[in-house]
Amino acid sequence: MAPQRFREQFAQIQRSMPDVPLAIGPDDAGQFLYEKGVVLARDGEDARIVEDTVRQHFATVAGLSADRVERVSPETSRSGITRIRVADPGEGDGSGDPAVANALRALTATEGRAGRRLVSRNHVVHIAVNACPGDEPVPVPASERPNPAPAEGTHDPDSAVGVLVIDTGLMHDYRSYPPLARTRGDAQVQECDKDGVLRQYCGHGTFIAGLVAAVAPNTDITVRNTLNDAGAILESEFGEKLFEAVDRDGWPDIISLSAGTSNGRTDGLLGVDAFMEELRRRHTLLVAAAGNNASAMPFWPAAYATLPGYENAVLSVGALRSDGEYGACFTNHGPWVRVYAPGERLTGALTGFDTPVPYVYQHSTYEECRYGFSYACTCRHPRHTGVLSEENGSAKPDQVMFEGLAQWSGTSFATPVAAGLIAAHMTAQAETDPRKARRQLLDAVTEFAEVRGAHVPALLPPTWRPAPVVQPSARP
Structure with missing residues (x-):
């Protein structure tokens, strides 16, 4: 089931x-x-x-x-x-x-x-928190610092690394968050519903862009709203949309993609094969989320990282929990996941700071982790009741107010952290080849974590603050 x-x-x-x-x-x-x-x-x-x-x-x-x-x-x-x-x-x-x-x-x-x-099914490609969400965003007081915090550094238009975020669009007031002041791209379509409540997954692309900017300040970030419709698109359309995204501004140094799907196979997605073939001939590095199904089943296009000919063109990224020592409960895993980065309870910009906006939770938390983990993971903490989980209307869904910063979890967010670290390495080493920078960075990894019994490489930003895992507590 x-x-x-x-x-x-x-x-x-x-x-x-x-x-x-x-x-x-x-x-x-x-x-x-x-x-x-x-x-x-x-x-x-x-x-x-x-x-x-x-x-x-x-x-x-x-x-x-x-x-x-x-x-x-x-x-x-x-x-x-x-x-x-x-x-x-x-x-x-x-x-x-x-x-x-x-x-x-x-x-x-x-x-x-x-x-x-x-032949293939026509799969639904979705943002990696959609059909398998790590969690929903949690408001953070304005007094709390982003995590990872913005790194020191200046923007140099002559050497800035080009990063394309393919996701949902930018919130209307995103420039109110200083690290995103230079970011450009498409607007988020219909941020709120008719009652003024923030729609589910709005702010996803803004949050991702903010993480890239925090880790790598010398970047030119463009956000395209390829996945604006609830973060979902048919495979038959996705390949074409990927081409459209790179055609608008040329092929960037790095693409950050927090979307995909499994398909029960080990040979990729038919609908994106043409794009992936073109990617392989370019200099661009695709950094892609491994997905949040807590599964070893390949999640595409991240899993192209292990297909012959794509090893240098694609980097698949899984998520570490908040202490950085183990994999997050939700992260996909296996040999096809090449590296892991912090992806649990990261703090960044969901919206700008112009106007507070309400949000109603869609999913209820669980009494126990749905993947069998014993720590108080995002499945169960912080507690809330959601609309979709209460079909009979017996419990009133919880509403919160966002005023800028949020805490959010998923391989969706480990991905831009990894993308940002590669961009930062390019700046630090005056390296213009993102694929070479990827190899250099992974070859120099000194941090490792444990994921499902495997010893895996971990990319940890210098400004990221690990936190002790939250211990379970009974529902009052």
Whole structure:
């Protein structure tokens, strides 16, 4: 059974994408979300093979309607992906899609003969706190310092490292937070609902940009709102959006991406393959979040870090808990996660400081860690009641007020910390190659942490303040 919070977010993402019927996969296991009734193939010959093979399989083996198999995006795109309808997306419910599963099964033998992957589900790519949130933000008094604190250093426009944050957009008053004064990019769309309450995950991109700026002051940061719609986008659209993001200002030194999805495979995402191939030929380093499912299953595109040819182009980042000694309870893990950085209860700018804004919690905390950890992790502390967790309305959701700083947890935020450290290393060493800087930084690592019994490299900013883990306490 999928975790409670995953199911809560499934319903929320479905509301944010009302025209796209979604299912939980594989077979209701709660590992990823995907579009019902549709599969993906590469444009051209691969799309034709998929159409013909699925149509024949449905007509002769599966007992499904072969006349529904048709292309629904015949025009070519830069991402080189075609959507192929294999069933009526209105049939069934969210607990898996047998028609899509049959279509994938029909291509198994053909893929073996072709020696390459031909077909895929159309997965939902989401910000790494969305379908698997580390937690929701917690207000922090204005008297408290950011953590990591802004590093010393000046901005030099001639040597500044270009960092592109692909996420939600910037809050309207973000420049009120001094480290973000020079940041530019897209605005957050619809920050608050009709009642003036901050919408879920608004401020996510602003928080990430603030972490990069704090760790690496000699940076030119651009934020693109590629993931503004509840942080979720279909795989078939994501590759194209990535190209659009880099086309606007040119390929940066570093891309910080706190988004992705698992897909039950070890060979990447079909929908972003074209972008990843282009990335490999560029000088840009992609720093990507490992995800918050507490799983060893690869989370893409972070897991490209271990695919042949991408080792230097991609850095996958997991999250450490607040003491820096162990992995956070929620972090994904495994050999495909190359490095870990602080990602639990970081303090930064959620909004600017112009106007206080209310927020209503969406998820309730748990009595025990949902991943089986014994410390008072973000699953259970600080206590609050959320709207999505209280379906019967028996408990009133908690409301808080944000006035600038917030505390937030997730691999979403370990990622910009790592990106910032690479940028800071480039400045300190007058290094212009971000991939070379990545290698130098990892080769020089002296700090290590324990994650699920493994001894892993840890990147710790000099201005980051570790804190003792919070001990469990009973709900009053």
